[in-house]
Amino acid sequence: MSVKLILQFVLALFMIAAGVNHFLKPRVYMHIMPPYLPRPRELVLLSGVAEVLLGVLLLVPRTTQLAAWGLVALFVAVFPANLYMAQQPERFPKIPRALLWLRLPLQGVLILWALWYT
Numbered sequence: 001m002s003v004k005l006i007l008q009f010v011l012a013l014f015m016i017a018a019g020v021n022h023f024l025k026p027r028v029y030m031h032i033m034p035p036y037l038p039r040p041r042e043l044v045l046l047s048g049v050a051e052v053l054l055g056v057l058l059l060v061p062r063t064t065q066l067a068a069w070g071l072v073a074l075f076v077a078v079f080p081a082n083l084y085m086a087q088q089p090e091r092f093p094k095i096p097r098a099l100l101w102l103r104l105p106l107q108g109v110l111i112l113w114a115l116w117y118t
Contacts, residue, residue: 004116008058011113015055015071022048031091034084050074058117068117075110082107 022029026044033040054074057067085092086100 007113008064008117011071011117012055012058015051015058019048019051019053019055022051032081032085034080037080047074047078064117068114071114072111072118075107075114079104079107 022044026041026048029044029047030040033043037043050070051074054067054070057063058071060067082103085095086104089095089097089100092100
């Protein structure tokens, strides 16, 4: 099994687990939503569905490429929440400020990781 295939499974499982977590702990995700976005609960649940679905589709050879593009779009779409967290560190006192800022380039890494499968 190649490293690329192993990392594809890792990314898929990570996305599925993250998506399921949106349903288990929606309040955590609602807390990081920028206030200008409407209907935070619905957006959290919708993003959870998208993460699970795209994670599963990434594992299906016929839909891997489509899922990878979907993940790129998803990572871009959630970037404002990560930026909001970095700009409002007082709202997240349990998370070190440096970690809040490190999440921003992590989005770029996730985008590049997903692009590997397009």
